Amino acid sequence: MTVTITAAPSTVTGAAYLEITTTNPVVALTRTDKNGTRPVRLEAGALPFTGTATFRDYEPALSGPVLYRASTDYGTAETSTTLAGQGPRFTVPASPLLSVGAATVYDYAANRKTRSTVHEVIGRADPIIVRARMGTRTGTLSIVCADHADLMDLEAVFALGATVMFRQAEHAGLDMYFHATETAAVPNTGKWELTVSYVELTYPAGPVLGAWTFADLAATGATFAEIAAAYPSFTALLLNTPGPL
Amino acid sequence: MTGAYSPAAPDWLKESLWHHATVTAVLVPYSPRVLDLEDIRVTFAEDWSPQIQADMLVTAGYDEDLFEMLDPQKRVKLLIDAGYTYPDGTTDVHRLADLYLLTRPIRRPDNTMALTAASGEAVTQGARLDPWTAWVPDRAGLTEFVTWATTYGMYPEAPEIDSVVGSGFGAAALADLPVEAGDDLWSLISEAASRTGAWVYADGNKWIITRSPTSTGTAAYALTTGPEGTIFTSDSQLSRDGFANSCVIKYMWRTGTTDHLIHGYARINGGPYAPEAAGRMGDAVERPGPITQDAANQAAAARLANLATRGRSLLLEAHAAYWLRPSNTITVQLSTGPPETVLVRAVTFAPLAGTMNVTTRQAINVPMKIGE
Numbered sequence: 248m249t250v251t252i253t254a255a256p257s258t259v260t261g262a263a264y265l266e267i268t269t270t271n272p273v274v275a276l277t278r279t280d281k282n283g284t285r286p287v288r289l290e291a292g293a294l295p296f297t298g299t300a301t302f303r304d305y306e307p308a309l310s311g312p313v314l315y316r317a318s319t320d321y322g323t324a325e326t327s328t329t330l331a332g333q334g335p336r337f338t339v340p341a342s343p344l345l346s347v348g349a350a351t352v353y354d355y356a357a358n359r360k361t362r363s364t365v366h367e368v369i370g371r372a373d374p375i376i377v378r379a380r381m382g383t384r385t386g387t388l389s390i391v392c393a394d395h396a397d398l399m400d401l402e403a404v405f406a407l408g409a410t411v412m413f414r415q416a417e418h419a420g421l422d423m424y425f426h427a428t429e430t431a432a433v434p435n436t437g438k439w440e441l442t443v444s445y446v447e448l449t450y451p452a453g454p455v456l457g458a459w460t461f462a463d464l465a466a467t468g469a470t471f472a473e474i475a476a477a478y479p480s481f482t483a484l485l486l487n488t489p490g491p492l
Numbered sequence: 493m494t495g496a497y498s499p500a501a502p503d504w505l506k507e508s509l510w511h512h513a514t515v516t517a518v519l520v521p522y523s524p525r526v527l528d529l530e531d532i533r534v535t536f537a538e539d540w541s542p543q544i545q546a547d548m549l550v551t552a553g554y555d556e557d558l559f560e561m562l563d564p565q566k567r568v569k570l571l572i573d574a575g576y577t578y579p580d581g582t583t584d585v586h587r588l589a590d591l592y593l594l595t596r597p598i599r600r601p602d603n604t605m606a607l608t609a610a611s612g613e614a615v616t617q618g619a620r621l622d623p624w625t626a627w628v629p630d631r632a633g634l635t636e637f638v639t640w641a642t643t644y645g646m647y648p649e650a651p652e653i654d655s656v657v658g659s660g661f662g663a664a665a666l667a668d669l670p671v672e673a674g675d676d677l678w679s680l681i682s683e684a685a686s687r688t689g690a691w692v693y694a695d696g697n698k699w700i701i702t703r704s705p706t707s708t709g710t711a712a713y714a715l716t717t718g719p720e721g722t723i724f725t726s727d728s729q730l731s732r733d734g735f736a737n738s739c740v741i742k743y744m745w746r747t748g749t750t751d752h753l754i755h756g757y758a759r760i761n762g763g764p765y766a767p768e769a770a771g772r773m774g775d776a777v778e779r780p781g782p783i784t785q786d787a788a789n790q791a792a793a794a795r796l797a798n799l800a801t802r803g804r805s806l807l808l809e810a811h812a813a814y815w816l817r818p819s820n821t822i823t824v825q826l827s828t829g830p831p832e833t834v835l836v837r838a839v840t841f842a843p844l845a846g847t848m849n850v851t852t853r854q855a856i857n858v859p860m861k862i863g864e
Contacts (some may be wrong), residue, residue, distance in 0.1 A: 366847065367724065368722060371720075375506075
């Protein structure tokens with residue numbers, strides 16, 4: 248055996264921590280869970296590698312077994328874990344720092360609309376359909392937050408305009424990648440509630456964005472005060488998204 | 493008569509189908525790019541030049557390579573394919589049009605590009621004869637003249653010529669055709685076609701020289717209403733608009749200090765649409781000379797033959813038959829009246845909705861008096 252893999256769940260980040268040791272280059276790392284089989288999203292250039300490396304996978308399903316497979320040209324290693332017992336979670340796959348667990352998601356509603364065109368023919372009872380596939384889900388869901396600060400953390404997940412992943416443990420097939428087209432915040436009986444209008448997207452390809460270093464940061468401003476003024480929050484600083492909001 | 497499409501296509505069109513449309517942008521040295529279509533309409537019209545014109549709405553992301561490639565100042569080709577997937581699972585997709593990109597606005601915040609494109613006439617409309625290079629128009633016949641003009645106008649591409657009139661056709665009518673530095677090549681081709689009574693148009697860089705039909709031929713498609721029908725809307729028009737029973741073409745030119753003026757003339761002679769019965773409905777245009785009286789009259793007759801067929805037209809919206817083109821014959825059965833056999837004057841395809849809008853003209857052969 249030239250390759251070994253271990254996986255451990257984290258209840259804090261909703262991620263699986265992977266450790267791989269190999270003597271042959273690992274060329275593929277995949278995850279199989281109830282949402283299907285996908286490559287584990289890594290930073291660009293992470294594969295292939297030899298030696299020992301640790302990765303975090305921020306997209307495993309929150310119920311059922313999650314199987315990881317590391318492949319080399321000379322053999323594969325598999326391990327499985329589970330992230331069961333966690334609440335719903337919203338994560339930006341490309342910037343997994345933006346990942347917020349939610350106590351309660353409710354009022355979920357989904358519409359799917361056809362892209363077909365229905366044509367009515369003169370003097371004919373049945374229509375002619377120019378067929379097309381049905382669109383992906385669109386709709387709204389509401390998220391309960393303990394206080395306004397939590398609500399703002401949640402809004403920050405949607406604010407970038409990046410693809411967001413919604414994961415939850417209760418309903419098979421409900422997990423999705425989506426784009427938030429609108430968010431609405433209202434206070435509700437001592438808590439706060441964020442209603443998100445979404446459009447479901449397909450699995451987004453692309454690596455985890457990262458590699459924003461202290462050297463880069465030092466180049467953006469001469470003093471600490473300048474940097475503090477440019478970035479509204481520590482999260483914004485980590486993601487390198489300067490600006491008022 | 494279904495062109496490249498399956499001979500069974502007219503039967504499949506009576507049912508619900510999947511339609512496909514793709515636009516591929518081609519420009520050397522870039523690799524071809526398939527555009528993300530939000531909407532597209534392609535119009536073929538026999539009385540338009542360029543004969544094929546397309547409008548499309550394309551998603552504009554932040555792909556600078558694509559923006560740089562889609563530069564109408566370079567000669568970007570847009571290849572449009574359209575077709576069907578039939579209920580038996582076979583896919584029947586073919587080239588609908590081969591066009592040149594004309595405009596490319598990028599609109600923010602809509603994030604769209606509203607592209608317009610047209611067939612090869614648009615390129616020759618922009619090409620002008622250069623006073624410094626030696627060029628000699630080939631007047632041996634219409635086919636030879638169009639070959640010369642398109643070779644100059646489509647440079648550096650070599651045109652493909654598809655002529656049904658043969659070599660030497662119309663040589664006499666072309667002898668006087670004025671050709672000067674600064675002329676755009678399409679106006680020369682168009683004037684040559686008018687003097688010889690022919691019809692010249694381009695499909696991409698393929699130039700078709702033919703005669704505009706005034707009588708019907710084998711039907712390319714049968715459109716009906718009712719249980720087996722495919723007509724969504726119909727608008728049957730009778731109008732004096734566009735119709736004419738006489739035609740004057742005025743040619744004016746000057747040689748030295750002498751002004752020349754020749755009127756080419758033709759009219760419908762007899763029958764219910766002649767001026768004696770229906771009143772005077774004249775059409776007049778001006779064209780550049782020099783020309784002989786006989787050639788001017790022939791040009792007027794060729795123009796009138798088309799105008800006389802335009803009094804009665806049908807505007808139909810139907811399930812798209814992508815092989816239909818202007819001058820094709822179709823049969824139309826509306827909810828009332830007998831079936832009609834008519835000619836296609838214009839057709840607009842909207843492949844995303846799977847519809848086409850057809851404008852027809854009547855097929856009539858009117859007795860004509862040419863000249864005095």
